[in-house]
Amino acid sequence: MRNRPLLRTSYKQELALLDTTSKKVAVGILLAAGVALPWLVEDQLLQLIGLACVAAIGAIGLNIVTGYAGQVSLGHAFFLAIGAYTAAAIAGDPDARTTGYGITEILIWLPAAGLVAAVAGVLVAPLATRLRGLYLAIVTLGLVFIGGHVINEWSSLTGGPGIGRQPPAPTLLGYDLNTGDAFLTRDQKLYLLMFVLLVLAALAARNLARSRVGRAFTAIRDRDIAAGVMGVNLARYKTIAFGVSSFYAGCAGALLYVGIGYFDPTSFNLLLSVQYIAMVLIGGAGTISGAVLGAFLITLLPRLIREVPSFLPFISNSPAESPNAYQLETVLYGVLIIVFLIFEPRGLFGIWIRLRNYWKAWPFSY
Amino acid sequence: MKRLGMFALAAVLTVGSLAGCRGGDSTEQGSSGPKSDIGITKEPCPKSEHKDRGCIYLGIISDLTVGPFHVLAVPITDAQKAFWKRVNAQGGIGGYDIDAETYVRDNKYNPQTHNEAYQEMKGKVLALAQSLGSPTTAAILPDMKANNVLAAPAAWTSAYAFEDNILESGANYCIESMNAVDYANETFKPKTVMAVHVAGDYGDDAAAGAKIAAEKLGMTFINVKTDSGTDKQAGAVTAIVTQKPDLVILTTGPADAAAIVGGAAQRGFTGKFIGTSPSWNQGLLATAAAPALKALYLQSSPWKSWASDTPGHKAMREALGSSVTPNDGYTSGWVWSYPMLAALKKAQADGDLTRAGLLKAAKSLTKVDYEGMLPDGAGNYAGGADGIFRQSLIYNPTVGSGGPNDIKLMKDYFTGPVAKDYKLDKPCYENL
Amino acid sequence: MKDFLESVLRGVGTGSVYALLGLGFVIIYKATRVISFAQPAFMLAGAVLTTYLVGPLGFFLGLAAAAVLTGGVALGVERLAVRPMIGRPVFTVAIITLGIDIAVRVVVNAAIGLDVRQVGDPWGLKVWKLPGGVQVEQRHVAMVVTTAVLIAALFLFFRYTRTGLAMRAASYDQEAALAQGVSVGAVFALSWALAGALAAVAGTFAAVGGSVSESLWLIALTALPVIILGGLDSLPGAVIGGLAVGTVQELTATYQGSLPWLGGNISVVTPYVVMFLVLLVRPYGLFGTREVERV
DSSP: OTTOTTOOSSHHHHTOSSOSHHHHHHHHHHHHHHHHGGGTSOHHHHHHHHHHHHHHHHHHHHIIIIIISOOOOSOHHHHHHHHHHHHHHHHSOTTSSSOOOOOOBHHHHHHHHHHHHHHHHHHHHHHHHHOOHHHHHHHHHHHHHHHHHHHHHOHHHHOOTTTOBOOOOOEETTEEOSSOOSSOOHHHHHHHHHHHHHHHHHHHHHHHHTSHHHHHHHHHHHOHHHHHHTTOOHHHHHHHHHHHHHHHHHHHHHHHTTTTTOBOGGGSSHHHHHHHHHHHHHHOTTOHHHHHHHHHHHHHHHHHHHHGGGGOTTSBOOTTSSSBHHHHHHHHHHHHHHHHHHHOTTHHHHHHHHHHHHHHHTTSOO | OHHHHHHHHHHHHHHHHTGGGSOOOOOBOOSSSOEEOSSEESSOOTTOSOTTSEEEEEEEEEOOSSSTTHHHHHHHHHHHHHHHHHHHHTTTBTTEEEEOSSSEEEOTTOHHHHHHHHHHHHTTOSEEEEEEOHHHHHHHHHHHHHTTOOEEEESOOGGGGGOTTBOOOSOOHHHHHHHHHHHHHHHHOOSEEEEEEESSHHHHHHHHHHHHHHHHTTOEEEEEEEOSSGGGOHHHHHHHHHHOOSEEEEESOHHHHHHHHHHHHHTTOOSEEEEOGGGOOGGGGGSTTHHHHHHHEEEEESSOOTTOOSHHHHHHHHHHOTTSOOOHHHHHHHHHHHHHHHHHHHHHHTTEESHHHHHHHHHTOSOOOOTTSSOTTOOOOTTGGGGOOOOEEEEETTSTTOSTTSOEEEEEEEOOHHHHHOOOOSOGGGGO | OHHHHHHHHHHHHHHHHHHHHHHHHHHHHHHHSOOOTTHHHHHHHHHHHHHHHHHHHOHHHHHHHHHHHHHHHHHHHIIIIIGGGTTSOHHHHHHHHHHHHHHHHHHHHHHHOSSOBOOOOSOTTOEEEOTTSOEEEHHHHHHHHHHHHHHHHHHHHHHHSHHHHHHHHHHHOHHHHHHTTOOHHHHHHHHHHHHHHHHHHHHHHHHTTSOBOGGGGHHHHTHHHHHHHHOTTOHHHHHHHHHHHHHHHHHHHHHGGGOGGGOTTGGGTHHHHHHHHHHHHOTTTTTOOOOOOOO
16 A cells, blocks of 8 residues: 555545645645744744735635635625624724724634624525626625725724724733734734634635535536535535635634734725635635635735846836836736736646646656 | 654754744944944945945835825825935935935835835835825834834824824824815805815815814814715715805815816806815816816915925925926925934934934924925924924915916915814814 | 706716626627626726827817727737637636736826826716706716717627627627637627727716726726626616616715715615615526526
8 A cells, every 4th residue: 555645445545634645744844834934034024924824714715615616706805804893893992992892812803703704604695596607706796895885984893994993912812912022023923823723724624625515515616506406405505605715704804904903994895805816716726725825826926026126127116207117016916917827727736736747757747 | 643743843943943044133333423223324325426425225105006196106206206315415414325216115005015015124224205195004003113113104194193103294184174164264254164075084184174173163064975986976066066065175086076076066056165285186177177176176285386486395396307297296295305304314413323213303303494395383293293283275276277387375374263272182083 | 856857867877888888898798708807997098098199189089099999909908818718717817807907007097197187078067958947967968879879889780790790699609600600719809899999988988077087997897786787698788787877876876965874975885786686686687698507
């Protein structure tokens, strides 16, 4: 058996979480690198990578409903907002101008944010049982616009546009994660928190995907009528997909702005939803690692692009002239997304599969 | 699983031993010259001709491409670059040139992007020559406070009166609107005042000022919120036409302002509009709304416009050259730079160009020399919220061709009775 | 009653701009089964081009030239960025169109410059008085007339020309059309060009009586509920949806003062509310084709 890693002798092996030795090693290395990172890179990068971890949690959530269950939702920003404001209200300062109950324990506000968002997801799910494809996408987009109107108006909760409020300040079992101390800086603590949560979220999603529920999702995605004929309860599983996805979105929303320490209601717009869809598509729909990769790429891409003009000294950095470095950056962001999807429609995960197959067959690769 | 754990442990240990890579902060104290820590080098600035001088780096984070304010932000940024170039040409600050070119970043008016750009330049700049936008600046304020970073804003919100790290200039929106209502009260005695404004600290702040003034002067106040986008002004126009206020205080973008004024006039409205400066653009005079604007529109302003005759304005026009299209974005960028210059000079005189030193110097300023662009008494940061500047002006921007060279001053710098007595104890928009 | 009538007239005027935008979306959808998020950028580009061309050419010629140019740009974009994606998942293509939107808008914003620009239309804010004191803005009449003319032209084109027939065939069944000698690639290109030109006209008319600034592109987003309301693949649906949304929006704007608890400027979200209500009853919009399901 040892030398035949792809030979399975039971169904259980086929479904194992980490089915090959190389996967085990790779995951081990990644985990170790992730844990070691706070002592390797500067705080400002760490903050960005922590943000990418949170984005990855949100992207995994969207991937459950879009990548696995095939229901494309442009309403992710709406659920992120619900999570963000639930958490901010629970953990907020009771004396501040905006609603707050002062419960900063992350073990309380994080699940609460997820649950409230999940309830909203379950309420929205009936739409998905009635609508399909682009209709569903645009209707969920409608949620973002209507939700946006509500949070803009509800300024006792959100502070109002342009004024905003503070996100929750996390404490874990009484240990303050929001300020630096002798051992760890604030950014190091927050990064570690985000990283651990990402690992937990990814593990849970992976387990869900290889369970009976996950297989039902895949069946619905591939052909919902066929799935229905085989006895998959469409309404039920679509509801579960929206609920779980929104739970992830709620948790991600709660954590999304903890690093910055401020957020305002105009952040939850069409662009945010689209970014999450882009994460899923660029990473590779229907895979957990793809969603994570996509989230990291989309979050880090602007940062990488900002380095580009320094290699092109002939581009003006005066914003009054055209073309200038800033226009180039923004155009590049759009163009890179286009180029990437044209040349690698299966996403980052597709590149990985191709690389793997190349080396697997080496030296007979073609 | 066990093997996996061992592996992880080994990796962590290896990596831990390499942990020296993370750089720490270092405070420099040269043998001569002022103390310094971050954002100051002994080496000359990258593009400087003065090879014998050191370099002070200032960052600029602005809305340069697709954000809603890039039309204003681009000239602001340009003027600031020209401002600091002029400072360098005049001898720099205590043996240092100022570099406001190397760290210029685009925030796309997104708090997240703003924060990223700030984090990126944080370790390399002494202070921010510009941090554009209120939600964006709010996203970096906690960190600025923790690290003693000073910034010149590009907004007039009253919340900045309470922030030591922000060097605001001129009257804030709230005071400006109070003065506008006072001016109207003096000239044509309105009975009803309506504030038509976009949401957020820009619009809300001005609306709150109008509300305070209206209540104080015994007028009826009506609050109308609108959104940006010329197709979204129907609600505002209807509110104006049906409730017929005598005075409308307008805080929107220029295209929306034209849609509102033009739409209301076309449906028979004859009251007056007073807009804040971001609501105006000279291009509006070529639109179909021009007759309405000419008949009904006045503009309040925190400082004098492009073509004014003061040493500061002249210096600005010279520094920018004749190739630029006149625009009050330039004026604003130029004015906002004076307090930073004053703070740097003060800190240098105190022999402490560290961030903490600069912040301390800024806090101790009781007046700033704006070279006549703002009257004496402006720039009292030592006075905190009580020291805010309370004078503004009223222009009629619609006379003649409407260019900034051809704009009529209705009332020079004044403080209305409401603004004079008003005690700013919290950001105005909280009163709305 | 006067208020009501005037609101309806204004609503029909702005609604016809939404209708033009909606038509562009639907034409692209029918050809390629994709919603093009690049339409907002083309709309802004068209309006900005008009502002430049109106000087030398006058309004009507300038508008026509801008429409042709924008159509050309859209055609080029289709050929470069969308054609390689035939057969790929529609959402991948949708995200690509978003990338296009970002890139095009940067260029157009640079072309707008520092001052708001004008399309130089002949109507401005002038009004005609109808009997009973009801006023109607000339620009709204112009919008309705232009839209009506364009719709009639489109109808004739689709109904009576060979190319129109080819486009209808391709939208009905691409493979069968291909087998009959229809160049499906040319249909795709033409669809994008048509949609680009319609967006340019819509953008220009959205700026009539007002001005062109970068926030103009937001108007195009209102076309999304419009096309869902009418049915994604229905040209009449886009027109009726556009007019309905325009009217509802104006009416809410007029009467929202009596509903203060809904918050300020509720009219902005009414298109989405209307869309929700319609979809609860008709999941494929008012006129959309119900998909035939086969396993």
